[in-house]
Amino acid sequence: MKLFIKNGTFITMNGNETIKDGYMVVENEFIQYIGKEKPVENDYDQIIDGSNRIYMPGLVNTHNHAAMSLLRGYADDLALQIWLEDYMWPMEAKFTSEEVRWGTFLSILEMIKGGTTCFVDMYDHMDVVAQAVETSGMRACLTRGMIGFGGKEVQDAKLNEAKTFAKNWHGKANGRITTMMSPHAPYTCPPEFIDKIVQAASELQLPIHTHMSETRHEVLENEKQYGFRPVAHLQKLGVFDQSCLVAHAVHLTDEEIGILKEHSVHISHNPGSNLKLASGIARLPELMKEGILVSLGTDSAASNNNLDMFEEVRLAALIHKGNTFDPTAIPAVDALRLGTIDGARSIWLNDVGMLKEGMKADFISVNSNQAHLLPKSDVISHIVYSASASDVVDVWVDGKQLVKNKELLTLDEERIKYEFNACFERLTT
Amino acid sequence: MKLFIKNGTFITMNGNETIKDGYMVVENEFIQYIGKEKPVENDYDQIIDGSNRIYMPGLVNTHNHAAMSLLRGYADDLALQIWLEDYMWPMEAKFTSEEVRWGTFLSILEMIKGGTTCFVDMYDHMDVVAQAVETSGMRACLTRGMIGFGGKEVQDAKLNEAKTFAKNWHGKANGRITTMMSPHAPYTCPPEFIDKIVQAASELQLPIHTHMSETRHEVLENEKQYGFRPVAHLQKLGVFDQSCLVAHAVHLTDEEIGILKEHSVHISHNPGSNLKLASGIARLPELMKEGILVSLGTDSAASNNNLDMFEEVRLAALIHKGNTFDPTAIPAVDALRLGTIDGARSIWLNDVGMLKEGMKADFISVNSNQAHLLPKSDVISHIVYSASASDVVDVWVDGKQLVKNKELLTLDEERIKYEFNACFERLTT
Numbered sequence: 001m002k003l004f005i006k007n008g009t010f011i012t013m014n015g016n017e018t019i020k021d022g023y024m025v026v027e028n029e030f031i032q033y034i035g036k037e038k039p040v041e042n043d044y045d046q047i048i049d050g051s052n053r054i055y056m057p058g059l060v061n062t063h064n065h066a067a068m069s070l071l072r073g074y075a076d077d078l079a080l081q082i083w084l085e086d087y088m089w090p091m092e093a094k095f096t097s098e099e100v101r102w103g104t105f106l107s108i109l110e111m112i113k114g115g116t117t118c119f120v121d122m123y124d125h126m127d128v129v130a131q132a133v134e135t136s137g138m139r140a141c142l143t144r145g146m147i148g149f150g151g152k153e154v155q156d157a158k159l160n161e162a163k164t165f166a167k168n169w170h171g172k173a174n175g176r177i178t179t180m181m182s183p184h185a186p187y188t189c190p191p192e193f194i195d196k197i198v199q200a201a202s203e204l205q206l207p208i209h210t211h212m213s214e215t216r217h218e219v220l221e222n223e224k225q226y227g228f229r230p231v232a233h234l235q236k237l238g239v240f241d242q243s244c245l246v247a248h249a250v251h252l253t254d255e256e257i258g259i260l261k262e263h264s265v266h267i268s269h270n271p272g273s274n275l276k277l278a279s280g281i282a283r284l285p286e287l288m289k290e291g292i293l294v295s296l297g298t299d300s301a302a303s304n305n306n307l308d309m310f311e312e313v314r315l316a317a318l319i320h321k322g323n324t325f326d327p328t329a330i331p332a333v334d335a336l337r338l339g340t341i342d343g344a345r346s347i348w349l350n351d352v353g354m355l356k357e358g359m360k361a362d363f364i365s366v367n368s369n370q371a372h373l374l375p376k377s378d379v380i381s382h383i384v385y386s387a388s389a390s391d392v393v394d395v396w397v398d399g400k401q402l403v404k405n406k407e408l409l410t411l412d413e414e415r416i417k418y419e420f421n422a423c424f425e426r427l428t429t
Numbered sequence: 430m431k432l433f434i435k436n437g438t439f440i441t442m443n444g445n446e447t448i449k450d451g452y453m454v455v456e457n458e459f460i461q462y463i464g465k466e467k468p469v470e471n472d473y474d475q476i477i478d479g480s481n482r483i484y485m486p487g488l489v490n491t492h493n494h495a496a497m498s499l500l501r502g503y504a505d506d507l508a509l510q511i512w513l514e515d516y517m518w519p520m521e522a523k524f525t526s527e528e529v530r531w532g533t534f535l536s537i538l539e540m541i542k543g544g545t546t547c548f549v550d551m552y553d554h555m556d557v558v559a560q561a562v563e564t565s566g567m568r569a570c571l572t573r574g575m576i577g578f579g580g581k582e583v584q585d586a587k588l589n590e591a592k593t594f595a596k597n598w599h600g601k602a603n604g605r606i607t608t609m610m611s612p613h614a615p616y617t618c619p620p621e622f623i624d625k626i627v628q629a630a631s632e633l634q635l636p637i638h639t640h641m642s643e644t645r646h647e648v649l650e651n652e653k654q655y656g657f658r659p660v661a662h663l664q665k666l667g668v669f670d671q672s673c674l675v676a677h678a679v680h681l682t683d684e685e686i687g688i689l690k691e692h693s694v695h696i697s698h699n700p701g702s703n704l705k706l707a708s709g710i711a712r713l714p715e716l717m718k719e720g721i722l723v724s725l726g727t728d729s730a731a732s733n734n735n736l737d738m739f740e741e742v743r744l745a746a747l748i749h750k751g752n753t754f755d756p757t758a759i760p761a762v763d764a765l766r767l768g769t770i771d772g773a774r775s776i777w778l779n780d781v782g783m784l785k786e787g788m789k790a791d792f793i794s795v796n797s798n799q800a801h802l803l804p805k806s807d808v809i810s811h812i813v814y815s816a817s818a819s820d821v822v823d824v825w826v827d828g829k830q831l832v833k834n835k836e837l838l839t840l841d842e843e844r845i846k847y848e849f850n851a852c853f854e855r856l857t858t
Binding site for chain 1: 701707708733734752753758798800
């Protein structure tokens with residue numbers, strides 16, 4: 001299969017490069033050519049006129065709990081601990097694999113159509129999640145989130161489940177699925193359980209993904225319970241000796257930033273969720289200045305409440321300017337990097353996130369002939385400051401087209417909505 | 430003309446009322462009935478099945494400079510004074526009435542299709558702006574913004590132009606257009622010029638609209654130049670003795686909040702623009718606690734960079750939570766009120782902004798059968814935390830349908846884009 005796109009505008013994320021009236025050739029799953037010069041070959045299976053389209057790498061969402069779309073709008077405007085313990089957990093306790101299946105499918109539907117080509121998911125019933133990803137054609141890094149309440153036997157069962165899942169699915173779906181090991185958070189996992197998970201991750205040679213330092217409350221409680229703030233606590237438990245992606249990291253001291261840098265810990269910044277749950281505003285400018293690898297996540301639809309990665313990119317570009325009185329904090333192209341190439345690198349993928357020869361063809365097109373994306377001035381600015389998920393027209397992952405003219409090709413959208421609504425009815429009656 | 434909508438979900442903005450499977454009757458420009466009970470009459474000119482639609486009041490954008498859409502993406506990530514003086518003003522100096530016409534039309538196109546039914550515009554060549562509003566069918570409160578540089582003669586000419594415009598257009602287009610008088614800002618208008626504008630507003634019995642206390646720099650310079658911060662300065666000049674809408678009001682002391690309250694000054698909060706220009710985060714929770722009438726504005730597309738009022742509503746709901754660590758700050762329904770009914774009240778319109786019998790029929794429909802707006806739980810939450818301009822399907826203003834199934838009925842979209850792009854080419858070559 002050989003695809004030729006002509007006359008397109010390409011945001012490559014190779015530095016701040018933008019190619020206007022350019023050309024791209026995709027052969028099977030790889031980008032074979034991209035550039036300003038028209039390639040000489042003309043033996044293509046498909047030719048697309050890319051006029052009025054901006055092509056860019058698919059967005060990478062590095063923190064989500066996809067099934068929780070079932071709880072979108074169920075409880076808002078509450079503090080994280082109350083929201084989690086009094087609202088989310090009791091409802092989630094009712095989730096069977098059916099709820100996880102259709103909740104995840106609905107999120108996948110929203111994400112793909114909105115230009116997200118790859119996501120991180122931490123949840124349970126992960127076989128169902130992996131099957132949904134496989135069917136959809138998306139790319140994902142999946143992990144069974146382990147909450148350590150309920151004693152040693154429950155913990156052991158969860159750990160075995162997490163290990164089995166991680167082994168079974170790592171590298172599957174033509175390499176589109178990778179896996180991680182996940183203690184849910186220092187406040188939900190006793191140290192000895194985290195210790196075991198770290199050992200398992202080391203044996204399996206898999207990265208660790210966890211929540212960390214999301215709220216002030218969490219940091220204070222950690223100090224009270226264990227004598228250390230979360231960063232030092234996890235460091236002592238060897239979490240950072242593994243490859244590690246932490247979500248949130250809102251409340252960090254300079255010293256903690258130093259520790260995270262030293263251990264090459266990756267951070268998934270979740271600005272929308274952090275604002276909505278009033279967790280605070282992460283120190284993104286400082287983290288980036290230190291060269292820490294930061295990416296963006298929506299968190300679940302229960303705390304965001306959409307899965308629009310354009311919005312997370314925009315929030316990352318906007319809130320740190322307003323919060324620091326520095327209009328040069330997080331320039332547009334840097335924010336877009338967090339949502340694309342740095343998202344891919346955050347989950348140790350080196351062959352997606354950029355439009356470049358030899359990279360896998362995970363990319364999207366945006367309709368640029370709309371009022372809010374005119375005039376044809378700075379397209380990176382338009383994507384960051386003005387575009388949204390609904391501007392996405394076409395989506396390819398691994399060289400395969402998943403969305404064509406806003407229609408999802410791999411899944412039955414009406415069936416997903418029907419089953420999802422039925423799950424919600426069951427949960428709430 | 431009598432329109433009947435059945436089986437719709439209605440967010441009325443009458444308190445936090447939501448009517449599911451409800452009915453609305455619109456006769457000419459007025460809402461004749463809205464409720465849960467099916468009305469007995471059945472002699473309608475048009476019947477719409479509102480299943481899978483959320484109906485709500487059109488959004489009211491209380492601060493904009495519509496023609497500046499021509500400068501979208503022209504200069505980003507710069508401080509307000511540099512952005513304004515080195516980039517915006519030199520480009521705006523090239524604007525003729527043609528640039529104002531097509532820049533304004535493009536903004537109107539974006540706003541109407543995105544569910545904004547009424548906007549405030551402060552600019553020049555205002556006859557052209559008013560004509561565009563009249564043709565489009567939108568509602569607007571328009572004002573010739575006066576920058577006082579250039580000496581007394583220039584000031585007098587501007588003031589005369591502003592007065593003539595305000596008199597000619599106030600109440601026109603079936604009452605859809607109202608007018609105000611606008612000194613641009615305390616930092617661009619000498620006190621004696623502001624004084625004259627206040628006198629004119631008093632004579633014409635029109636409100637005053639101005640920028641105020643947008644940046645720390647502005648506040649400090651005002652103190653240095655005039656011995657007072659902007660609030661006291663404008664108070665002394667009698668600005669607050671008129672009905673008054675100030676844009677921004679980011680940097681306020683408790684005492685200043687007291688002065689604004691005492692004078693019933695209305696505030697247009699512009700969260701997106703304030704973040705992007707790094708002006709800071711306004712004290713919205715305190716302003717609302719004091720009962721000051723606050724509404725929302727996008728500011729121009731040069732500093733936002735879109736005119737999506739759903740995004741301003743969402744930012745108002747989100748950033749103050751994150752900034753104050755209080756998840757109950759600005760609940761969803763309060764944020765939506767700022768963007769609808771309080772927007773209308775902010776510009777002294779008492780017959781729009783709410784779906785209620787006797788109110789004018791300025792309303793929109795949103796397609797609720799989309800992944801990011803499911804499940805059918807809390808629709809106000811979905812509108813505030815998940816919806817965007819692109820979810821709008823139909824728009825009515827004054828009982829007249831302006832957008833039908835995402836197509837604008839009153840203007841030629843392709844012609845507008847063509848002329849707009851031509852203006853941009855002329856400006857930049």
